[in-house]
Amino acid sequence: MLEAILPSGLDALGWGPDFEDAYQGFRAALPAGEREQVTPVRVVGVQRQTFQVRGLHGEQEARLAGSQRHAGALTPAIGDWCVLEPVPEGAGRLLGVLPRRTTFARALGAAEDTRRAQAVRQQVIAANVDLVLIVTAPDADFDLERLERYVQAVQHSGARPVLVLNKADLHADTDWWVGGLRGLGPDLEILVTHAEGGEGLEGVRALLQEGVTLALIGSSGVGKSTLTNALLGRLAAPTGEVRESDQQGRHTTTSRTLYLVPGGGLLIDNPGLRDITVWDADTADFGELEALAAQCRFRKCTHTTEPGCAVQAAVQAGEVSPARLAAFQRGNRRGRR
Numbered sequence: 001m002l003e004a005i006l007p008s009g010l011d012a013l014g015w016g017p018d019f020e021d022a023y024q025g026f027r028a029a030l031p032a033g034e035r036e037q038v039t040p041v042r043v044v045g046v047q048r049q050t051f052q053v054r055g056l057h058g059e060q061e062a063r064l065a066g067s068q069r070h071a072g073a074l075t076p077a078i079g080d081w082c083v084l085e086p087v088p089e090g091a092g093r094l095l096g097v098l099p100r101r102t103t104f105a106r107a108l109g110a111a112e113d114t115r116r117a118q119a120v121r122q123q124v125i126a127a128n129v130d131l132v133l134i135v136t137a138p139d140a141d142f143d144l145e146r147l148e149r150y151v152q153a154v155q156h157s158g159a160r161p162v163l164v165l166n167k168a169d170l171h172a173d174t175d176w177w178v179g180g181l182r183g184l185g186p187d188l189e190i191l192v193t194h195a196e197g198g199e200g201l202e203g204v205r206a207l208l209q210e211g212v213t214l215a216l217i218g219s220s221g222v223g224k225s226t227l228t229n230a231l232l233g234r235l236a237a238p239t240g241e242v243r244e245s246d247q248q249g250r251h252t253t254t255s256r257t258l259y260l261v262p263g264g265g266l267l268i269d270n271p272g273l274r275d276i277t278v279w280d281a282d283t284a285d286f287g288e289l290e291a292l293a294a295q296c297r298f299r300k301c302t303h304t305t306e307p308g309c310a311v312q313a314a315v316q317a318g319e320v321s322p323a324r325l326a327a328f329q330r331g332n333r334r335g336r337r
């Protein structure tokens with residue numbers, strides 16, 4: 001029997017009709033015995049070999065099923081929805097990752113040219129983030145160019161960016177800074193907060209409806225931890241820290257955790273997401289444009305005025321938006337640096 005009604009317990013974790021459809025499709029393809037066992041879970045913590053997952057039956061540990069350990073299988077990231085096969089008195093088995101709504105990824109290894117870009121391996125930092133607070137402060141951190149890159153990167157991920165001017169208490173009048181932020185886009189929501197004093201947080205809470213997943217980005221010292229702690233109602237730094245090696249093999253301490261926010265919504269607090277310098281959305285996911293570029297007449301086509309340019313043809317045909325092409329070209333220029 002399929003459950004016709006979405007269980008509200010999953011809705012609070014960010015479940016929705018898109019995941020339900022994908023899940024039912026996945027389930028239908030399983031052997032009958034397994035089909036009755038599986039349940040959807042969300043990844044709330046990632047360690048080296050194990051995942052902390054949460055579903056209708058609370059939180060538990062899980063591992064990738066053997067069938068998922070081949071190259072090409074998706075590796076679950078924080079925020080992912082997975083199909084779990086429970087194991088009595090042990091870590092559950094993750095049978096698959098449901099298609100992502102949004103993706104924050106960083107490329108592992110630089111692309112030498114666009115042709116090879118398809119081969120660039122990606123590391124997904126967070127999945128299914130709905131809303132990203134881009135936090136800045138009216139002090140030396142304030143840099144509209146950098147904020148614009150954040151906005152573009154967030155939009156590229158599929159999530160909605162919201163600008164937050166924190167430390168509003170530093171100036172009697174913040175109009176000048178808010179005016180600057182307004183220039184970043186007419187549709188961008190702007191919130192003004194004084195996180196340390198607990199002021200302006202109701203604007204953030206209003207965005208955090210049931211099931212909405214939030215993340216915060218912005219440079220060091222703007223007040224992301226203070227905001228996070230205020231939202232989560234805690235004083236200390238995040239728990240659930242794990243030691244792991246970074247790309248250079250050094251040991252680093254990171255915590256990757258998805259929290260339920262009291263009052264509604266979810267919050268991903270992930271050091272990898274916080275720091276834009278380690279991820280570059282422009283190289284993350286231009287699969288369809290890279291495939292087109294491979295069909296251009298000239299190998300070094302810049303997709304501007306060359307004859308036989310498959311990318312421009314797709315733009316003319318309305319299949320690719322000029323904004324997306326512009327983002328693709330920014331990424332290419334950076335890649336060729």
Ligand SMILES: Nc1nc2c(ncn2[C@@H]2O[C@H](COP(=O)(O)OP(=O)(O)OP(=O)(O)O)[C@@H](O)[C@H]2O)c(=O)[nH]1
Pocket residue numbers: 166167168169170193194195196197218219220221222223224225226227274
């Ligand atoms: N004046 C003022 N200071 C604040 C406010 N919010 C945070 N701070 C202070 O700013 C400093 C940095 O705050 P954090 O919350 O650690 O900043 P962060 O963005 O998390 O920094 P990283 O952890 O390095 O990424 C701390 O000393 C906070 O007490 C605010 O609204 N007003």
Ligand SMILES: [Zn+2]
Pocket residue numbers: 293296297301302303304306308309310311312
């Ligand atoms: Zn071209």
